[in-house]
Amino acid sequence: MPKRKRILTGDRPTGRLHIGHYVGSLISRVAMQDEYEQYILIADIQALTDNADNPDKVSSNVLEVAMDNLAAGIDSTKSTFVVQSMVSEIAELTVLFLNLVTVARLERNPTVKDEMRQKGYGSNVPAGFLTYPVSQAADILVFRADTVPAGDDQKPMVEQTNEIGTKFNNTYGDVFSYVTHVASITPRLPGIDGNTKMSKSLNNGIYLADTSETIRDKVMRMYTDPAHIHVDGPGNVEGNTVFAYLDVFDTNKEEVEELKTLYRRGGLGDVEIKIRLIHVLEKVLAPIRERREALNKNDVREIVHEGTLKAQKEATATMTAVREAMGINYF
């Protein structure tokens, strides 16, 4: 049997996962775990690059993120969880890679540039933050991943990974293979306030661990069409968060199209479409919530520990090849 291709995906553990993560990556992780050898990295070191003053926020979410993945349907006998900080080879490889990339190149990484602007770092950017793409290259290459499925924002990371891998090979000899980025196809789910991004800091997310009451409240507060004041008046479907969610989660596409027609024409109230969405979300989220509640934290810790031990062996083998290629294998 041919060797299965290896996938590496990851999350920064800065909070629990929300339904944006679910449609953007968890569904495809669950689908891919049969065909691929999948590593799921819990990137606590990367999370610390902009949370150095708040390590509790990161450490307290490591197991939570693993639980969200398991609740969504990740099977620990098929996928391997890895805690980034427990694989010291990643840090070792990062230091060696840092010599192969310029500061100017790091400053051109569009994703880092965006994040730096958002965080208002200016020239006071932590060096660890500016260089996290190098650490991410080490994540990807130390485990010899073939493919990184992730959002568009991660494409520059994979490009930089390949630049670093190529530079390494040309300088010291062939160790690393080319890595492909596969962009997720689902549209980004807006926050409940209509903001294009669902995020913890904007407090506009629906979380996999939310209760049915919380989901109900959040949907009822959801942004629709601010000009749609009377049920009888025509409403906008475009930019309407409730319809954006129905498009993603409602399996009865025909009825959704009929509702859109009615909403545009006038005569369909916001409350009615919201109640439909509450039911649709509950159907998706109830089984996830139940699986999550059935998880035992100590068992999850054990799963994550086992996975990390397995991954460490891979990382050790890669570092042996790296040291050999560089001639720094003294004893």
Ligand code: TRP
């Ligand atoms: N940068 C990713 C994010 O913000 C997380 C991540 C860290 C990652 N290392 C990775 C993703 C390696 C894929 C592969 O979501």
